[in-house]
Amino acid sequence: MSRKEWPLWEVFIRGQHGLNHRHVGSLHASDAEMAIHHARDVYTRRKEGVSIWVVKSNDITASSPSEKGPLFDPAESKAYRHPTFFDIPDEVGHM
Amino acid sequence: MEKAATGAILNPVEDRFVSDDALAPAFFEWLCRMGDSALVLGHRVSEWCGHAPALEEDIAMANTALDLIGHTQMWLGLAGEVEDKGRDADALAYLRDALQFRNLLLCELPNGDMGVTIMRQFLFDARHYALLMRLTGSVSPRVAEIAAKAVKEASYHLERSSDLVVRLGDGTDESQRRMQAALGQLWPYVDEMFVADAVDEAVAKAGIAPDPSDLKAEWEETVRSVLAEAMLDMPGPAGFAQTGGVIGRHTEHLGYILAEMQFLQRAYPGARW
Amino acid sequence: MYAQMVKSEGMKSRDEMTPEEQAFQDRVDRGEKIEPKEWMPEGYRKTLIRQIGQHAHSEIVGQLPEGNWITRAPTLERKAILLAKVQDEAGHGLYLYSAAETLGVSRDELTEKLHSGAMKYSSIFNYPTLTWADMGAVGWLVDGAAIMNQVPLQRTSYGPYSRAMIRICKEESFHQRQGYAIMMKMAEGTPAQKEMAQDALNRFWYPSLMMFGPSDAESVHSAQSIAWKIKINTNDELRQKFVDQTVPQAEYLGLSIPDDNLRWNEEKGGYDFSEPNWSEFFEVIKGNGPCNRERMNARVKAWDDGAWFREGLYAHAEKAAHRRAAATTAAE
Numbered sequence: 001m002s003r004k005e006w007p008l009w010e011v012f013i014r015g016q017h018g019l020n021h022r023h024v025g026s027l028h029a030s031d032a033e034m035a036i037h038h039a040r041d042v043y044t045r046r047k048e049g050v051s052i053w054v055v056k057s058n059d060i061t062a063s064s065p066s067e068k069g070p071l072f073d074p075a076e077s078k079a080y081r082h083p084t085f086f087d088i089p090d091e092v093g094h095m
Numbered sequence: 096m097e098k099a100a101t102g103a104i105l106n107p108v109e110d111r112f113v114s115d116d117a118l119a120p121a122f123f124e125w126l127c128r129m130g131d132s133a134l135v136l137g138h139r140v141s142e143w144c145g146h147a148p149a150l151e152e153d154i155a156m157a158n159t160a161l162d163l164i165g166h167t168q169m170w171l172g173l174a175g176e177v178e179d180k181g182r183d184a185d186a187l188a189y190l191r192d193a194l195q196f197r198n199l200l201l202c203e204l205p206n207g208d209m210g211v212t213i214m215r216q217f218l219f220d221a222r223h224y225a226l227l228m229r230l231t232g233s234v235s236p237r238v239a240e241i242a243a244k245a246v247k248e249a250s251y252h253l254e255r256s257s258d259l260v261v262r263l264g265d266g267t268d269e270s271q272r273r274m275q276a277a278l279g280q281l282w283p284y285v286d287e288m289f290v291a292d293a294v295d296e297a298v299a300k301a302g303i304a305p306d307p308s309d310l311k312a313e314w315e316e317t318v319r320s321v322l323a324e325a326m327l328d329m330p331g332p333a334g335f336a337q338t339g340g341v342i343g344r345h346t347e348h349l350g351y352i353l354a355e356m357q358f359l360q361r362a363y364p365g366a367r368w
Numbered sequence: 369m370y371a372q373m374v375k376s377e378g379m380k381s382r383d384e385m386t387p388e389e390q391a392f393q394d395r396v397d398r399g400e401k402i403e404p405k406e407w408m409p410e411g412y413r414k415t416l417i418r419q420i421g422q423h424a425h426s427e428i429v430g431q432l433p434e435g436n437w438i439t440r441a442p443t444l445e446r447k448a449i450l451l452a453k454v455q456d457e458a459g460h461g462l463y464l465y466s467a468a469e470t471l472g473v474s475r476d477e478l479t480e481k482l483h484s485g486a487m488k489y490s491s492i493f494n495y496p497t498l499t500w501a502d503m504g505a506v507g508w509l510v511d512g513a514a515i516m517n518q519v520p521l522q523r524t525s526y527g528p529y530s531r532a533m534i535r536i537c538k539e540e541s542f543h544q545r546q547g548y549a550i551m552m553k554m555a556e557g558t559p560a561q562k563e564m565a566q567d568a569l570n571r572f573w574y575p576s577l578m579m580f581g582p583s584d585a586e587s588v589h590s591a592q593s594i595a596w597k598i599k600i601n602t603n604d605e606l607r608q609k610f611v612d613q614t615v616p617q618a619e620y621l622g623l624s625i626p627d628d629n630l631r632w633n634e635e636k637g638g639y640d641f642s643e644p645n646w647s648e649f650f651e652v653i654k655g656n657g658p659c660n661r662e663r664m665n666a667r668v669k670a671w672d673d674g675a676w677f678r679e680g681l682y683a684h685a686e687k688a689a690h691r692r693a694a695a696t697t698a699a700e
Contacts, residue, residue, distance in 0.1 A: 004682055005476045006149070008469060025535070026466040027151055028475060030262075030678075031685035037255060041155040042459055045452075046539070062405060134444075141438050141447070144454050145431035146666065148674020150462045153431075157455035164448045171444075185443045209677045262684040263677070270680025359442035359500055366558050368442035368500070368550075 008057040009035040011042075013049035021053050029054075110237040112303060113177055121297035123178045124197065125304060127187065128294075128341050130170030131198035134188055136219060137163030138352060139206055148209060155255065159216070162248040169241045189360035193349045200340040201284040203349045210263065210273035215281055217256035221317040222288045224253045225310045234302035257321045264325025275327050286336035288314070294341075370426035370490045370514055372581040373653065374419040377411035379592040396597050401527040404470040412596055413471050416526055418487070419598060420468040425482045425489035427461035429663050433497040434506055442500060449546055450503060456543070460536045467528040483668050491649060492579050494657030495571065501554050501561070505568035507547015509576040509614065515544055516610050517580070520600035529598075548617065555621040562622075569618065570626045574644040580607040582646055612638045 006028040012021035024043045029035035035054040043049070112118060141160040147153035171184035182190075201219055206212045227249050230242035263270040289311040291299070299306045322329045339345065359368065382390060389409055395402065402408055431454050438454060441447035465475045481487040492510055497503070515537070522533045554565035580603040584590040593599035611630075618625050629642045651657065 004679075005474055006678065006682060008466075025463055025532075026469070027462060028149065029151065030681035031688065033258070034262075034681065034685070037258070038151040038155065040251075041158050042151060042462060045154075045158070045455070045459065138439060141451050144438055144451060145428075145435035145458070146670040148670065148677040150428070150458050150465070152674075152677075153458045154455055154462070157451055157458070161448055161451055161455075164444055164451070168444050168448075185445075188444055189442070208673065259681075263680045265687065266680030266682075266684040267676070269676045270683070273676065355439050358440055363558065363560060366442075366561055368446055368553055368557075 006030050006034075009039075009054045010057050010060060011035070011039040012053040012055070013039070013043055014051040015049050016047075021051065024048070026057060032056075108236045108240060110235055112235040112301065113173070113237060114179075115301075118297065118301055119177055119179070121294045122301075122303065123174055124294045125298045126170050126174035126177060127195075127197040128199075130167050130174055130184070130187070131196050132202045132219075133163045133166040133170060135196070135198040135349070135352060136202035136216075137161075137167060138356060139202065139204075140212070140216070142206055143212065152209075156212075159252055159255075162245075162252070166241075166245045166248075169245070173237055173241065185360075189357045193345050193353055194343045196343060196345065196349060196353070197341050198349075199284070199287055200337055200346055201281065201287065203340070203346055203352060204281065204284065205348055207277065207280070208273060210270070210277040211280065213256055213259045213263065214274060214277035216252065217260045217321070218281060218285055218318070219288075220249060220253040220256045221321075222310055222314045224249045225313045225317075226305070226307075229305045229310075233304060238303055253317075257317075260321055260327070261325045264322070264327045271326065274325065278322070278327060279330060282330045283333040283335065283337045286333055287338040287340060290336075290338055290341075292342070370423045370430075370517065370579075371419040372422075372488070372490060372579065374415065374422060374593070375589060377409075377415060377589070377592050379595065393595070396525045396595070399523075400525075401530060402525050403527045411592070412598070415593060415596070415598060416529065417468055417471050417473050419593075420464055420471075420529055420532075421473070421478045421481070421487055422489060424461045424464035424468060424478065425487060426493065427457045427464060429482075429489045429493045429667060430510075431457045431461075432663055432666055433493055433495070433659070434503060436497050437500060437503050440500070441503075446550075453507070453543055453546060456539050459539070460532075463532040463535055464529075467526075467532040470528045479671065483664070483671065485655070485664075488653060490579060491652040491657065492575050493663060494652050494660045495575050496659050498571075499564045499568060501551070501564035501568035502572070504547050504550030504554055504565065505572040507543055507545075508551050508617070509547075509569075509572050510579070511540065511543040511547060512614065513576050513579045513606075513610050515540060516606050516613075517601075523597070523600060525597035551621055551623075555623060565621070566623050569623050573626050574648075577607055577610070577641075577644045578646075578649045578652075580604075580610070582649070608638050611641050615639055 007030075008026055009029055009032075010026050011024050013024050014021045027035065027038050027042055029038045032054060036052055039052045039054055044052070112122065115122070137160045140156055140163065143156045144153065144160070147156055167188065168184050171187045175182045175184060175187060199219075201215060204211070204215060224246065227242045227246035231239055231246055233239040233242065260274065264274045265271070289307050291306050291308050295304070295307055298304045319329055337346075359366075380389065382393075385393065388407060392402075392407065392409060392412075402412075434450065434454050434457075438447065438451050441450050465478060468478060469475060478487065482489065492513075497506065518533050518537055518540070522530055522537055524530045524533065551565055551568075554561040556562075557565075582603065584603045590599060590602060594602075615625060615630065625641075627642045629640060631640055632638075633640045652660070655661075
């Protein structure tokens with residue numbers, strides 16, 4: 001890789017109904033301001049949000065799964081996860 | 096789908112200007128100017144789809160193009176009503192030839208590299224935003240209504256294009272060189288945005304739209320500050336301004352755009368798609 | 369599918385697995401999602417990178433055949449819809465690259481592998497779009513086939529991949545319908561339009577069947593991917609489902625499927641149909657399809673021509689950061 005890649009950002013969006021910002025996905029951008037612009041263009045194409053946060057993926061500190069216990073214990077919640085946002089709409093899979 | 100529906104105005108507000116026979120010829124011309132510039136620039140920007148330098152940029156440019164196509168549907172839709180000869184926005188977009196097209200020359204210039212595309216967008220957006228802001232106060236309720244919707248999008252276009260001009264102007268040596276070259280190449284086409292003719296005078300007199308020359312100071316202010324921040328040199332007055340688009344005298348490029356854009360409607364007259 | 373012939377690992381029996389692998393398999397079997405930083409078998413990670421990467425590449429290359437017609441769309445509304453759809457495909461590529469990136473590979477690395485031919489994309493996008501009816505056929509058949517694969521993949525075991533698929537399926541709900549709507553207009557239109565519609569179906573039928581990949585009933589690679597829930601159905605299951613769904617839709621349009629052997633089989637409750645020409649499929653995958661070179665040249669050109677743009681923005685961000693740092697130091 002001879003050239004430098006735009007860093008990766010995580011995008012959080014607050015929808016119209018006053019809920020918390022939620023993680024919606026990631027994107028590449030040269031800096032924070034560009035990341036906000038890109039997030040607007042990429043993740044609000046269907047009017048999904050009224051407020052956007054972006055944070056460099058590298059700056060996220062995640063809890064990490066320990067070597068053994070939790071990994072083998074199904075009751076233990078997973079250590080690092082992105083929330084799932086959308087209910088699967090009824091029409092998926094149908095015409 | 097959502098975007099596509101923006102052209103439809105379901106319950107048009109009362110507007111006596113739409114049925115003003117004396118005003119109709121000038122009003123129609125002026126609406127075609129608004130609609131055709133949006134159409135032709137939207138068409139150009141849409142050519143980037145699938146070919147942009149980064150996925151994020153590909154998506155962003157498609158948004159701009161979609162907004163402009165939406166504006167086209169509204170302006171040309173209203174133009175058809177004012178003309179009152181049964182032509183809708185599609186008939187106007189697809190069945191007029193170059194001589195009847197009223198877009199600014201700036202909008203039909205080829206995309207070139209991203210520098211030319213971004214700079215063209217910026218020079219257009221700075222004027223588009225200033226114009227639409229004033230049109231929100233138009234005495235014609237229909238014009239004001241379209242402008243109110245369009246200006247929100249144009250405001251974002253201007254924010255985005257200004258920002259990119261600054262970043263690329265003050266980026267690498269190569270990006271600066273390309274942006275300065277783009278500016279030089281496009282500069283002869285900017286004056287056309289501020290020239291007023293009888294059509295402009297008629298709609299200005301009626302209180303529908305500002306005189307284009309009134310927009311120049313605001314435009315210059317925007318352009319000057321953005322170029323300064325971008326560390327680009329603002330060219331002096333163009334020695335010879337390229338004009339004629341708004342009266343149907345175009346560059347060679349428009350014919351090719353229309354040949355491509357109108358192909359299906361021309362090859363299969365009367366077919367429904 | 370968008371991920372055809374993804375090379376996987378040989379299937380391991382439970383006895384051959386290490387304790388970690390057994391525990392991992394148990395989690396997958398229980399329907400738990402595997403998340404980026406958790407332990408996973410190296411084969412699982414590699415197969416996912418190949419599959420998600422190929423899927424992402426397919427979305428991006430898939431912009432091109434439809435992108436062809438954005439500037440020729442016959443009405444303003446059709447133009448907007450098509451542009452929005454092709455834009456969605458860029459978005460889907462972006463979501464999928466992001467999912468792949470959680471596995472420790474960068475988007476630029478994946479892009480370079482696409483350009484060098486080390487990674488593939490779906491064979492379907494190497495076929496040309498010749499008339500406006502192809503916009504209908506691509507939406508109806510190609511997106512229809514893709515959705516058939518993507519809906520079950522929403523349940524895939526890898527969390528980021530599953531979430532990307534959920535978002536994609538939600539957004540794609542309109543794609544197939546817009547294609548079918550174009551076909552309906554064409555099929556009820558002038559004789560010339562109807563001819564275009566039939567021709568588009570004729571050309572896209574077998575390439576669409578190829579999208580599911582060759583029969584994998586015997587494949588150990590598929591078996592491993594299915595055990596890992598990276599693959600949910602076999603290629604043949606999905607192909608059968610696609611044919612069964614599509615035949616009545618073609619009948620409604622008054623168009624005929626270009627297959628003399630097509631007939632309802634009461635016993636199996638599905639249609640019997642002809643296999644596509646698999647040697648053609650392998651040639652297309654190898655790079656010898658009608659548009660392979662054009663597609664790849666277009667992608668490489670976009671990437672190369674855009675280098676100065678990406679670098680310009682990168683350089684500006686660095687300069688601005690330095691200036692901010694200098695200003696902070698000066699203020700202290």
